[in-house]
Amino acid sequence: MQKCVKCNSVDGVIKSGFLRGKQRFYCKLCHFNFILENDDAKPTQKATQTTIVDLAKHLGIAPSTVSRALNGKSDISPFTRKAVVQAAIDLDYRPNLLAQSLNKGKTNTIGVVIPNVELPFFATALARMQQIAVDTGYRIMVCHSSESQAIEILNTETLISCRVDGLLISHSKETTSFDHIRYVLAKDVPIVHFDRVCNELDTPKVIHEDFKGSFDLVEHLILQGCRKIGIMLGPEKFYISQIRLEGYKAALNKHGIKVNEQYIVYSEMNKNDGIRVFEYFINLPEPPDGVFAMLSRNAIEMMVEAKKRQIKIPDEMAFVGFGDDTLCELFEPSLTVFHHFPTKVGEAAINLLIENIDKKNMLPSCTKSIPGELIVRNSSLRVLK
Amino acid sequence: MQKCVKCNSVDGVIKSGFLRGKQRFYCKLCHFNFILENDDAKPTQKATQTTIVDLAKHLGIAPSTVSRALNGKSDISPFTRKAVVQAAIDLDYRPNLLAQSLNKGKTNTIGVVIPNVELPFFATALARMQQIAVDTGYRIMVCHSSESQAIEILNTETLISCRVDGLLISHSKETTSFDHIRYVLAKDVPIVHFDRVCNELDTPKVIHEDFKGSFDLVEHLILQGCRKIGIMLGPEKFYISQIRLEGYKAALNKHGIKVNEQYIVYSEMNKNDGIRVFEYFINLPEPPDGVFAMLSRNAIEMMVEAKKRQIKIPDEMAFVGFGDDTLCELFEPSLTVFHHFPTKVGEAAINLLIENIDKKNMLPSCTKSIPGELIVRNSSLRVLK
DNA sequence: AGAACTATCAGAAACGTTTGTGATAAGCGA
């Protein structure tokens, strides 16, 4: 028979149903229900972190008093306050941010969803965001969608469940449905899009001068004498692919060059995609004499291929890319780019979000465009050479 | 006079001290203390997020029952469970992870402290960590120390206050005192060091084959005919600087080459530091004929300088670096490196941490060394050329 | 029929904070 865990009697104990799969017992003598605990996980070493209650007990005062003393509230005697602060130091107290956030309904945490930290743009933007967050008393929770729509959705769900105060998001390559963003909007959680924005929804956005950048680069190629200009875009669904394509077309139009669909290529912007696209270009009946790649890395890959085939850069073929990079600068020939200032984008995005959080999500949504800059380098500089 | 906010009487209201700087009143008629609220922040729109209590009210059952139903506990009738699940969908319920964590004493969150995401090594390692975290049901909270000891300390404090279940850390360049790590250990929070580890403390670590990598690179230079080999290390306090220096010396010793202190340079590994160090080397009475840079980027910078001065690579001067990179691969001449597999380091670190979390921090501390690989490229390949 | 047992649920306590309200001793003016 089973011994009662309370009165230790054996006689009065009978079974009383199941709880969480385990047999439950009832002691008729002391009227106590219990289940047998397997005592492996027993040692609940609660004692690791000091709480406000520990301080209160230690000082013989109320927890609320401790809280007020530590938070600099007014109705505390200097004497008590000093004692509390000292005790907090002595007992190595750290506030439990979970409890604080739960109570206040504010976490001071910003969620960031990024498709790929390994892209220098995102790494730099993220670093700047972190910096500003620290300065303004926020924390950052980064989620990485790895360019997957499913993970991106999971990420936003997670961040909402963590009750972040706001969300910064740049969409994955795959993302075509935006219900998860609508959900965030429905919950009235402030959100700001940056870089890879969603044009279906009315959210605050921080973007590059995509049109101007693309226009400038292509016009630069034209001014260097290029007439057959290839463009390697990102995925067709990408909003920025479309905008940059428009800039490309506008530049051609301005200079009376007809748009040739053969020269327009969409890609996944993966590593080594530049090689494949280059092969496509070079095998055209009339290969381009200038190429604009949306991702600078792909432009460099193309240049590597071009050099292998003894094609002279920039005279036989010129190259330009969107976004600057160590690689662009140090590669030979160095790559002409439209620099889009990742730090400024990150900065603008998080500042916009924080402002929106402060204003209880009442800020009218707006689109902020970060001015970029054409940096001309050897990959396209024909005239002066 | 002041009107009582409760009984609306005017006569019985007297002042009763101050609370948080504001005048407090007391109504003698209804025995009520109050202060005048400025009603600007009044509209507490609590209604944004559905809670378990909302579900319980909606269904007319107890919150505890709702919790059990949603968590798949056993003592729930299938009928009730179905109703609860349906209500959760209808009312768009998402659990509040803050409350859950507070209650369970586990956050399922791992804190990561990284000195600089813009270094490809950390970006790649971080990406892999995120991936594994998602797969194993953890979240990741990334903090960026920006190579500052002060921020690093702040970061660990923050993460501890957030009650993360464990900590992954790679130290900043500045970090020389490790009290903040001792603090983490004292709180019994699992921690794992990776890459830039701390050799003063007995923590689990994941490192590269720093000695072997350094040895292999230098020996490779020697076998290519170099005899005067320069080495550009990180900060002198860096544990890995020391280890890699030992590898360097061991390789020289093995081949009977005397160590020349002039060829050993410490640096901050900043952008363009390679240029300065190169200038130092080139101005020596006997410039080195082979150079090993601890950061591949710096090696490339040196090569750029060397090319400017018409120095033939690798015949007049050969270069090798630690850590592979797009840049190393695509630069011309491509750089010989010891590749240290950032993904594997990230993977090993987080797996070690999770194992330690599961085992309640009882895992004996160990050091895991991730095998690297010498990748020979044109920057050093003399013989076959 | 009555005891033993089961299934199912409600209620309360707990996690660690913050904040609203009640209470008291002391100071002050009339």
Add this chain to the structure above:
DNA sequence: TCGCTTATCACAAACGTTTCTGATAGTTCT
């Protein structure tokens, strides 16, 4: 002296969960 006023603190409720304990209607067995 007595009532108004202040400073200071304790207590309780709340944040949203989970889990322990108590309770009851029904089922099975003898």
